[in-house]
Amino acid sequence: MVRLGGILASLAVIASELAVHAAPSSPPRFSPRSTHLYPRHENCTAPSNPLVTAPKPNPWKPLSDTEIIDLLSWLHAPAQGLNLTAYENASTWDNWVTVTELLAPNKTDVLPYLDGSGPAPKRYARVVISYGATENPYWQEYMVGPIPVVQSVTKIEPLNYVYNKGEGKSPNYAADEESQRIWLSLIAANMSDITLDILGTDSTDSNFRPIDPLWEENGRIISWVQFWSNPTSDYDSYTLLPQGLYLKLDITGRDLQGWSLLNILYDNKLYKSIDEFRAAWISPGFKKLTKQVDGQWTGTGQTGTAPPLDIRSPPIQIQPDGQRFAVDKDAKYVEWMDFAFYIGFNRDTGVNLYDIKYKGKRIIYELGLQEAIAHYAGNDPTQSGTAYLDSYYGFGPDVFELVPGYDCPAYSTFLDSTVHENGNTTNNRNSICLFEHDAGYPLQRHTASSYLSITRNTIFTLRFVATIGNYDYNFDYNFYLDGSIEIKVRASGYIQSAFYAHNEDYGYQIHDATSGSMHDHVLNFKADLDILGTKNTFERVEVVPTTTDYVWSTSPRNTMRLERSSVENENEGKINWATNSAAMYFVVNKDQPNKFGSSPGYRIMPGTGTPIHLTVQNSSNLQKAAEFATHHLYVTKHKDTEQRSAAAANSMNPKDPLINFAKYFDGESLLQEDIVVWFNLGMHHVPHTGDLPNTVFTTAQSSVFLSPHNYLLSDPSRATSQQVEINFDTDDVAVSTFGSTSPSCTRPDLVSVNNFFPKIGFCSLFFALS
Ligand SMILES: [Cu+2]
Numbered sequence: 001m002v003r004l005g006g007i008l009a010s011l012a013v014i015a016s017e018l019a020v021h022a023a024p025s026s027p028p029r030f031s032p033r034s035t036h037l038y039p040r041h042e043n044c045t046a047p048s049n050p051l052v053t054a055p056k057p058n059p060w061k062p063l064s065d066t067e068i069i070d071l072l073s074w075l076h077a078p079a080q081g082l083n084l085t086a087y088e089n090a091s092t093w094d095n096w097v098t099v100t101e102l103l104a105p106n107k108t109d110v111l112p113y114l115d116g117s118g119p120a121p122k123r124y125a126r127v128v129i130s131y132g133a134t135e136n137p138y139w140q141e142y143m144v145g146p147i148p149v150v151q152s153v154t155k156i157e158p159l160n161y162v163y164n165k166g167e168g169k170s171p172n173y174a175a176d177e178e179s180q181r182i183w184l185s186l187i188a189a190n191m192s193d194i195t196l197d198i199l200g201t202d203s204t205d206s207n208f209r210p211i212d213p214l215w216e217e218n219g220r221i222i223s224w225v226q227f228w229s230n231p232t233s234d235y236d237s238y239t240l241l242p243q244g245l246y247l248k249l250d251i252t253g254r255d256l257q258g259w260s261l262l263n264i265l266y267d268n269k270l271y272k273s274i275d276e277f278r279a280a281w282i283s284p285g286f287k288k289l290t291k292q293v294d295g296q297w298t299g300t301g302q303t304g305t306a307p308p309l310d311i312r313s314p315p316i317q318i319q320p321d322g323q324r325f326a327v328d329k330d331a332k333y334v335e336w337m338d339f340a341f342y343i344g345f346n347r348d349t350g351v352n353l354y355d356i357k358y359k360g361k362r363i364i365y366e367l368g369l370q371e372a373i374a375h376y377a378g379n380d381p382t383q384s385g386t387a388y389l390d391s392y393y394g395f396g397p398d399v400f401e402l403v404p405g406y407d408c409p410a411y412s413t414f415l416d417s418t419v420h421e422n423g424n425t426t427n428n429r430n431s432i433c434l435f436e437h438d439a440g441y442p443l444q445r446h447t448a449s450s451y452l453s454i455t456r457n458t459i460f461t462l463r464f465v466a467t468i469g470n471y472d473y474n475f476d477y478n479f480y481l482d483g484s485i486e487i488k489v490r491a492s493g494y495i496q497s498a499f500y501a502h503n504e505d506y507g508y509q510i511h512d513a514t515s516g517s518m519h520d521h522v523l524n525f526k527a528d529l530d531i532l533g534t535k536n537t538f539e540r541v542e543v544v545p546t547t548t549d550y551v552w553s554t555s556p557r558n559t560m561r562l563e564r565s566s567v568e569n570e571n572e573g574k575i576n577w578a579t580n581s582a583a584m585y586f587v588v589n590k591d592q593p594n595k596f597g598s599s600p601g602y603r604i605m606p607g608t609g610t611p612i613h614l615t616v617q618n619s620s621n622l623q624k625a626a627e628f629a630t631h632h633l634y635v636t637k638h639k640d641t642e643q644r645s646a647a648a649a650n651s652m653n654p655k656d657p658l659i660n661f662a663k664y665f666d667g668e669s670l671l672q673e674d675i676v677v678w679f680n681l682g683m684h685h686v687p688h689t690g691d692l693p694n695t696v697f698t699t700a701q702s703s704v705f706l707s708p709h710n711y712l713l714s715d716p717s718r719a720t721s722q723q724v725e726i727n728f729d730t731d732d733v734a735v736s737t738f739g740s741t742s743p744s745c746t747r748p749d750l751v752s753v754n755n756f757f758p759k760i761g762f763c764s765l766f767f768a769l770s
Contacts, residue, residue: 046319046744049413052326054333059110059121060344060354061332063102067148068420071100071125074149080156082129087423092132092175099128099347100420103143103159106640107365107674111534114355123147126159130172135254137175139649141168162643163658170649170658173214173221176254183256184208184225187247191274194281198266199243200291201229207238211385213621213651214251221252222262224381226499229294236494237298237693239470240514244289244499246381265381268502289501292513298693317437319411320743324436325460327413334434336460338716339479343432343462344368347419348648350395351432351464351475358483359716363602364706366528367487369395370678371646372473373626375616376496376519378506383498383517387621388468389651395466395473397421399431408433408463417464432464443481443717450729456722457481470494473523474697481717486607488703489523489681495691508688516687522614524628524645527677527706528638529587531601534674537590538567538635539599542583570665573635576613577606585633586709590672598710604633604677607703611681625654627662628678636664638674645678679704 063071075097076084085094105121112118124145131138141159159168188195188203196202208225215222229241248263264271267289271277280286296303325336332343341356352368372390376383396419404410414430436458443457460479465472472493478486498517500509507516529536542563547556567573575585588601614629616622628634628645636642647658661678681702687695708716721738 046322049323050326052328052333052335054328054331054342056114057120058331058333058342058344059105059113060102060342060352062345062418063100063123063125063147063420065418065425067125068100068425070149071127071144071147072097074151074154075127075129075144075156083133084129090132092137092178095129095131095133096422097127098130098139098422099126101126101347102147102344103145104344104346104352104643107528107638108640111365127156130175132172132175137172137254139170139172139652161641163647164641164660164663165656165658168658170647170652173251173652176251179256180223180249180251180259181208183259184247184249187261187274188227191277194274194278195227195245198281198288198291199227199229199245200293201227201243205230206243208247209382211382211621212388213625213654215385216655219252220250223249223251224385225249226380226382229292231298232294233299235299235693236470237294239494239496240298240511240693241292241294242382242497242499242514243292244380244501244513248381268379289499290513292499292511297511300693316405317409317411319409319436321741322744323411323413325413325434327415327434329415332415334462336436336479337481338483339460343415345396345417345419347394347396347421348391350399350417350466351462353462353477356485358708359712361532362530364485364527365530365534366526367477367485368526369475370524370526370628370644371626371650372468372524373522373614373622373629373682374471374496374519375522375614375619375622376498376517377616378498378515378517379502380499383503383506385621386496386519387616387619387626389622389625389646389648390468391646391648392651393468394419394421394648395468397426397428398466398468399464400428400467401430402433402463402465404430404433407465409435409437411435432462434460434462436460444715444723450727452724452726452728454724455481455717455720458720458722467493470496476703481720483708483711483716485706486703487525487527487681487706488608488701489521490697490701491521491683491685492695492697492700494693495685495687495695497687507686510687510689510692516691518684518686520612520615520684521682521700522612522626522629523681525679525681525704526645527604527679529602529677529706530674531587531711532589532592534638535589535591535672536587536601536675537599537671537673538573538675538677539586539588539601540565540567540583541586542578544582567635567670569667569669569671570636571667573665573670574631575634576632577611581606587675587677588709594710594713596710600711601709602711603705603707603709604679605705605707607705609683609699609702611679611702611704612684613680615684621654623654623657624660624662625650625657627660629680631680633677633679634661634665635670636676636678637668637670638676642676 083095085096087096090096103124103126109121113120122145124143125147127142127144129140142156143159144156145154185203192202206227207230209228210223210225225247227243227245228238229243231237244266246265247261250260250262264277267287327334334341338359342354344352344354349369354366355362356364375387378384399417402408412433412435415432416429417431419426439457439459441457442454444455446453462477465474470493471491474490476488496517498507498515500513500515503515507518510516543560544563546561547558549556586601586603588599590599593599611632613631642664645661650657683700683702721740723738725736727734
């Protein structure tokens with residue numbers, strides 16, 4: 001009774017404190033541009049944002065607009081002899097510059113700079129040139145530098161050293177896509193009488209989606225295309241409208257006279273020509289399949305009756321004391337609590353984090369996305385032939401602006417991102433958000449007979465969202481007060497569906513003629529951990545059942561024990577998460593044992609969901625282009641020549657890709673070496689009716705944790721003052737909040753919202769809903 005009364009009394013004390021800071025019952029009217037929304041009192045002003053200057057200029061800082069302009073001018077100069085045409089003036093038979101961006105510096109050049117008095121690494125640009133003035137169009141990658149351009153000093157040379165194919169050169173089968181589209185429309189026009197009957201559309205009202213990657217058959221370049229209906233509304237629903245007609249095309253070479261229609265597939269029957277298909281169509285007994293028709297079912301706007309009380313504003317988080325982290329926006333450097341890191345950004349994969357330090361010591365040199373696969377399957381050639389490698393399309397240009405209050409808390413700090421490609425500068429404002437948020441559950445708690453101890457669980461998140469065609473990938477890097485880092489991916493947006501006919505083994509029918517098409521999402525990440533130096537070991541600790549005699553036991557006992565081992569070399573470096581989670585994996589430093597003899601390290605483990613590897617083995621589509629997807633995680637020895645697990649151009653030549661990850665595993669020792677971990681996130685996605693109209697993030701997510709393990713001598717989160725201890729053993733209840741202060745303001749600072757959408761009236765909507 002004393003105990004319960006004590007707790008209630010304690011809560012009353014806390015409640016009375018909070019009451020002082022409660023929001024006013026009727027908020028004052030405010031101007032949308034007011035800097036003091038919902039003030040608690042006249043002088044409610046949150047502390048200003050803390051300032052920080054990066055300890056050293058960011059060696060991964062993207063090239064500036066000026067550097068890009070000077071670089072393009074230099075590349076186009078006759079002296080370079082590249083025979084370039086400005087992209088806006090170029091035909092498919094010209095050469096032009098596609099990508100210009102920073103070439104990530106070599107680790108061996110960066111470490112002496114970051115850790116000592118070494119010079120800043122020279123900046124080089126990665127330049128990709130599309131060579132169209134040839135019968136065999138190709139892309140060639142170059143390194144150009146040093147940057148900024150200095151005449152007679154800056155040089156250009158092929159960028160080969162990071163590609164284990166031996167050269168940064170790849171065929172470009174996309175060079176004549178526009179000609180192929182026009183040619184395809186002519187084919188479709190020749191069968192409009194048929195398609196109007198069986199699909200309800202003709203060549204002008206359909207779109208044609210090809211397989212990806214293209215196939216090579218007996219030296220010929222083969223594509224299958226499927227008819228898809230165009231949406232009848234403004235909603236982006238084209239991937240929900242497949243029709244059951246497929247064309248097999250030979251698109252070898254650049255002369256359309258050499259292209260040919262090879263087959264037509266309808267209702268699982270193969271025809272050799274339009275004439276043969278037409279003959280079947282007009283013959284008695286021809287079976288016409290159900291057409292998929294667009295409608296309200298594909299729109300994402302509010303429909304149906306809202307649930308009870310749903311119209312009321314839901315809870316929102318606030319940042320009552322202002323920002324508790326510091327950002328050097330120019331250097332793209334961030335400090336939160338005991339963490340610090342630099343941000344890099346590139347065309348292929350978007351955001352990368354570098355030089356992540358915890359308590360002043362580097363734990364990760366590089367952390368970032370490498371590639372994202374969406375591998376489909378189905379009874380038809382489109383689904384069977386689709387295995388997207390999304391870095392080909394590029395995450396960087398598709399990291400779009402985030403909406404405060406919906407994508408990220410309204411009080412978030414936002415950063416811009418920029419990509420230079422094909423003569424365009426894509427500057428996506430406010431496309432990366434940084435914010436703290438409450439986890440919604442405590443980080444720690446304990447109730448004892450005389451006291452209660454609880455710690456707030458505050459997470460710091462870096463978030464960006466890349467919309468690659470129909471899919472929206474949400475990437476979170478979550479930092480925790482216990483020293484953990486969580487890497488999380490969620491998927492939403494429109495599924496790529498399949499036509500329903502004959503597809504029962506590959507998905508559920510989810511609409512009149514649409515099947516949810518089974519597919520695997522596998523997203524590969526690089527985590528170059530450096531624990532107390534670069535020399536580390538990958539350790540495995542298994543929990544195993546055993547039967548053991550003890551000196552004190554009268555008979556053998558059935559129990560369990562630990563089995564410790566190390567991944568000795570790269571031949572053992574392909575690893576799966578253990579069944580029943582019976583193995584734990586760590587990157588440790590064996591040269592610096594703690595006082596108990598254990599090696600300090602970071603554990604890598606699955607978090608949300610169950611990260612997967614690719615189901616398909618020896619994929620007919622991907623061949624050697626995605627060797628990073630055969631297992632859950634990998635360990636290799638770091639090399640400057642092995643920077644990524646995949647290249648953007650891999651999908652153009654999957655049997656001989658620029659980067660074949662499998663070649664990284666050549667038996668080198670991994671014992672106390674500079675090791676790199678590569679891990680996969682993702683999910684088996686078998687869409688059901690709940691994926692209409694959009695997949696929701698709820699279950700389409702997975703994460704991995706990197707977590708300190710024997711790294712410190714106790715839990716570092718004890719250092720936070722954001723905890724409470726309530727002692728109720730005596731009549732005098734004592735509440736300690738360890739010096740943490742009361743909030744300065746208790747309502748959200750929404751001032752920045754108006755600046756995000758100044759032209760489209762969005763802010764009025766936002767304020768109405770807030
Ligand atoms: Cu999916």
